[in-house]
Amino acid sequence: MTPDPAAAAVSAPASVAAAPATRTRLNMRLLGLLALGHMVIDINQGALPAILPFLRNALELSYAATGTIVLTANVTSSLIQPLFGYLADRAARRWLLPLSVLLSSLGLAFAGVAPSYGVVLLLVLVTGFGVAAYHPEGYRTATAVAGERKATGVSIFSTGGNIGIAAGPPLMTALVTGFGLPGSLGLLVPGLLVAGLLTVALPMLSAPPPARAQGAAARVSENMVGGMSLLILVVALRSWTQLGFTTFVPFYYLDVLEGDPRMVGTLLAVFLGAGAVGTLVAGPIADRVGVRRYVVSVFLLAAPVAVAFLFVQGVLSFLLLGALGFVLVSTFTVSVVLGQAYLPRNPGMASGLIVGFAIGAGGLGVSVLGWVADHWGLMSALWISALMPLAGFLVSLLLPEPRGR
Numbered sequence: 001m002t003p004d005p006a007a008a009a010v011s012a013p014a015s016v017a018a019a020p021a022t023r024t025r026l027n028m029r030l031l032g033l034l035a036l037g038h039m040v041i042d043i044n045q046g047a048l049p050a051i052l053p054f055l056r057n058a059l060e061l062s063y064a065a066t067g068t069i070v071l072t073a074n075v076t077s078s079l080i081q082p083l084f085g086y087l088a089d090r091a092a093r094r095w096l097l098p099l100s101v102l103l104s105s106l107g108l109a110f111a112g113v114a115p116s117y118g119v120v121l122l123l124v125l126v127t128g129f130g131v132a133a134y135h136p137e138g139y140r141t142a143t144a145v146a147g148e149r150k151a152t153g154v155s156i157f158s159t160g161g162n163i164g165i166a167a168g169p170p171l172m173t174a175l176v177t178g179f180g181l182p183g184s185l186g187l188l189v190p191g192l193l194v195a196g197l198l199t200v201a202l203p204m205l206s207a208p209p210p211a212r213a214q215g216a217a218a219r220v221s222e223n224m225v226g227g228m229s230l231l232i233l234v235v236a237l238r239s240w241t242q243l244g245f246t247t248f249v250p251f252y253y254l255d256v257l258e259g260d261p262r263m264v265g266t267l268l269a270v271f272l273g274a275g276a277v278g279t280l281v282a283g284p285i286a287d288r289v290g291v292r293r294y295v296v297s298v299f300l301l302a303a304p305v306a307v308a309f310l311f312v313q314g315v316l317s318f319l320l321l322g323a324l325g326f327v328l329v330s331t332f333t334v335s336v337v338l339g340q341a342y343l344p345r346n347p348g349m350a351s352g353l354i355v356g357f358a359i360g361a362g363g364l365g366v367s368v369l370g371w372v373a374d375h376w377g378l379m380s381a382l383w384i385s386a387l388m389p390l391a392g393f394l395v396s397l398l399l400p401e402p403r404g405r
Contacts (some may be wrong), residue, residue: 013052036190037101040159040194041134044104044127044187046168048073049246050265051112051184053254054176059117060177062249067370068070070247072121074366076128081356085136085348094141094205096133098198103186104130105191112176112184115163136352139336141205156264162276166269173265176392180206194269204327227400228342228353232361234399235335237392240365241306242328244385245271247366249321251378257313262286267321274322275329282330291338292399295331299393306386310379328389341402 019216047072056066087093107127114120142157175183198205246268253259253267286294306329309320336354343350365388 010137017314020291020405025120027145027311030201030204031142031156033159033197034097034142034145034205035355037097037134037194037198038157038160039164039167040101040190041131041138041188042164043171043302044108045073045077045131045169046165046166046268047108047172047184047187048098048124048127049250050169050172050268051108051176051181052247053250053264054181055111055120058181059120061117062370063373064367067247067367068114068374069120069124070243070370071364071367073124073128073301074243074364076125077131078128078356079361080351081131081132081135082349083351085346085350085356087136087348089248093137094202097141097205098195099385100130100133100137101191101198101396102130102195103127104134105187105195106130109185109187109191112181114329124353131162135355136348139351139355140348145205146305154336158279158336159276161281162272162329162332166273169268169272170265173262177262194247221403223345224342224400224403227342228339228350230395230399231339231342234299234356234392234396235331236361236365237362237388237395238299238302238328238331238335240369241302241385241389241392243366244369244381244388245306245321245324248369248373248381248385251373252382253317255378257317261344267318270318271325272329274325275332277327278328278330279333281326282334286334286337290401291334292396292401294334295399296393296396298327298331299389299396302389303393306389309384310386337401338399 030068052066052069055069056060066252084096104127107123107130111120111123111127114123123183138157140156140329142154146156172184172187175186177183179186249267249271250264253264254261259267289297302324305324309324311315312320336351337352339350342345342355369381369384372384
């Protein structure tokens with residue numbers, strides 16, 4: 001297969017004239033290990049919404065205070081990712097991979113035994129720092145060990161994270177319902193194990209890349225800063241819906257629908273698991289219809305599905321939530337590819353901006369939604385989340401077509 005030029009570009013630092021001079025093979029063992037690390041990182045990230053109802057009851061928190069926990073996680077894990085993306089474009093720092101897995105696990109594992117709200121925020125900050133450090137270096141390393149099959153490598157690496165995001169809520173729910181809030185310490189097991197495996201593999205992950213052809217950088221298109229700016233706004237608006245639903249749907253299920261607390265993790269797993277499947281399906285479709293057209297179409301489809309979810313109960317609520325996750329989360333990898341197409345000279349920065357800053361900026365909306373829920377009710381916050389894709393659709397219509405696509 002011929003790799004997408006935007007996806008392939010991420011393997012080449014902007015400061016180096018880079019294109020593979022020789023054909024290299026995909027190293028599935030190393031790529032699988034990187035995907036496993038991505039899974040553990042995102043298990044910790046995905047488990048946070050599932051523990052929030054239990055922390056809220058234990059510490060007697062308001063909706064706004066609960067939203068601030070999400071804000072802290074997103075500011076740390078997302079808004080500083082462009083900095084790590086900049087560093088990833090400059091030089092490899094593979095030692096960040098095991099360290100970041102360890103930090104993300106330590107922070108969330110001890111959140112369940114935190115004695116106060118302030119300590120919870122501090123531990124979430126530690127987890128967020130680990131998440132922020134892993135993604136840019138992980139994407140860069142994944143493309144390096146993928147050989148000439150860059151798109152395949154990015155897809156496998158991303159799937160590991162999507163599985164982790166989906167597995168995090170039911171795992172956390174099972175631990176906390178089974179052992180109480182101290183059950184969160186169970187997250188130390190996969191964190192320590194995978195951090196150890198990545199440490200052992202550091203010599204192979206840090207091996208020098210194949211020889212590079214000179215003058216290839218001259219063939220790279222110019223950056224499209226305006227298009228990238230619009231894309232960041234589009235992804236931020238999408239995140240208002242995604243984070244709004246993952247944060248407040250558990251409360252909606254428990255407080256409005258009066259559902260079984262043991263099903264909270266399953267509810268989130270349906271949403272995020274369907275999103276993982278959507279990510280795998282989105283790539284081939286976007287390659288056929290174009291990444292920009294795919295993003296525009298998905299936003300138009302997401303709003304009616306999100307609104308329909310608020311009118312149903314029982315099995316239909318699970319089905320529509322899964323459909324929303326499939327449609328909405330599927331834009332994740334496509335957005336990264338589109339961002340790399342807009343910034344072909346700074347692919348690490350592009351992935352940092354999309355995976356990090358844009359999603360984190362959307363996370364700011366969760367705090368606003370928490371304030372709305374406290375003052376006008378939980379349903380008001382959910383209605384805003386459900387209608388936000390319409391705004392994303394209108395902005396996405398302004399996205400330019402990437403050069404050379």
